[in-house]
Amino acid sequence: MDIKDLKVFHTIAKEESIAKASRILYMTPQGISKIVKNLEAEMGCRLFTRNKSGMQLTESGRRFLEYADKDIEDYYQVKKDILHIEQRQRKVVDLLSAYGIIRMVTPDCIAEFCKKYPDIEFHYREYPDLQAERLFAENEGNVAFSIGEFDEELYHVVPLETFPIKLLVNEQDPLSEQVSVTIEDLKNRPLYIESSQFAIYHLIMKKCEEAGFQPDIAFQTSGFSLCHKMVKENKGISVTVDFVFDDMKEQGLRLIPFSDDVYEWKACMITRKEEAENEAVQCFLQFIQEWIGKIKSGEIIR
Known part of the structure; x- marks a missing residue:
C-alpha cells in the first residue's frame, strides 16, 4: 500500500460511498474498488461492509482508519518539513x-x-x-x-x-452630514461587507451583537471593490479603511470615523x-x- 491507497480508504470511510469518493478523487469506481480489495487482501480482513446506508467500516476497518489517518498526517507533515528545508537551502x-x-x-x-x-x-x-x-x-x-x-x-x-475602520457612505446619504458615527447607525441599513473569511466581518458582527442587533447584510464579498461600487450607487453602506478609499479614487463617497469604540484594521x-x-x-x-x-x-x- 502507498499514501494514495490510504487517501482513497480515508475518503470512502468519510463519505461512506465509493461513488462519492470517486467524484471527489476523480477516479473511476472500478479503480477505487480495486484499491479496497487490494488493501483487504494485504491486511487479511474485511475493511467495509455494504448496507442500505452505504459503505460502513468493520471493526478492523475502524482500527485501520486510525493508523491510516496518522500515516496521512505524518506524510504531509514530513513533506512540509522537507519543503521548508529545501526553501531555506535554495x-x-x-x-x-x-x-x-x-x-x-x-x-x-x-x-x-x-x-x-x-x-x-x-x-x-x-x-x-x-x-x-x-x-x-x-x-x-x-x-x-x-x-x-x-x-x-x-x-x-x-x-x-x-488603520481605523470607518463607515463608507454615499454623499447623498443623511449619515454623510455627521462628523462621526456609532455602530447603532448601521441598524436597519443595507450593509455591503467582506465575507466571514475576513477579520473585518467578525469585528463588525461582534460590535453589532454587543449593541443588541443583527446588521442587515445586503451582500458579502471577497474584497473592498464591490462594497465601494454599491455604496457609490447609493444602494447601502459599507466599512473600509483610508488607504483603500484613497486608492479607489471614487467621487461622491465619504468616510466617517466611529466614535463609540476602537475599530482597527x-x-x-x-x-x-x-x-x-x-x-x-x-x-x-x-x-x-x-x-x-x-x-x-x-x-x-x-
Whole structure:
C-alpha cells in the first residue's frame, strides 16, 4: 500500500460511498474498488461492509482508519518539513498574503525586492485573511501578511500599519452630514461587507451583537471593490479603511470615523520562530520594514 491507497480508504470511510469518493478523487469506481480489495487482501480482513446506508467500516476497518489517518498526517507533515528545508537551502520566500495588504504595501515593493535579490526565489499566494492564517498555521509558506493579533510565542510578529475602520457612505446619504458615527447607525441599513473569511466581518458582527442587533447584510464579498461600487450607487453602506478609499479614487463617497469604540484594521507580517535561520526570509523582513518606513516618511507615495 502507498499514501494514495490510504487517501482513497480515508475518503470512502468519510463519505461512506465509493461513488462519492470517486467524484471527489476523480477516479473511476472500478479503480477505487480495486484499491479496497487490494488493501483487504494485504491486511487479511474485511475493511467495509455494504448496507442500505452505504459503505460502513468493520471493526478492523475502524482500527485501520486510525493508523491510516496518522500515516496521512505524518506524510504531509514530513513533506512540509522537507519543503521548508529545501526553501531555506535554495533561498526561497513563499509569501501568503491576505487580500488588501499588497495594495497597502504596493506591488512595486515586491517588484523592487525581486530586482534587488535576483538570487532569491519568490512565490506569492493571496487569500482572505482568515484563510491565509489557517494555511500558515498548517505550515504552508514561510512568511505571511495578515490582519489582527497573533500568538508571539508561536510567531515572530512585525506590525506593518494600523488603520481605523470607518463607515463608507454615499454623499447623498443623511449619515454623510455627521462628523462621526456609532455602530447603532448601521441598524436597519443595507450593509455591503467582506465575507466571514475576513477579520473585518467578525469585528463588525461582534460590535453589532454587543449593541443588541443583527446588521442587515445586503451582500458579502471577497474584497473592498464591490462594497465601494454599491455604496457609490447609493444602494447601502459599507466599512473600509483610508488607504483603500484613497486608492479607489471614487467621487461622491465619504468616510466617517466611529466614535463609540476602537475599530482597527491591523496589518502584520508574521514568520515562524524556526525561520530565523532562513537568510532569504530575513532579507525579505528587513526589506518590507524599510519599505513601510519610506511610505510613512513620504519618500515613497502609495
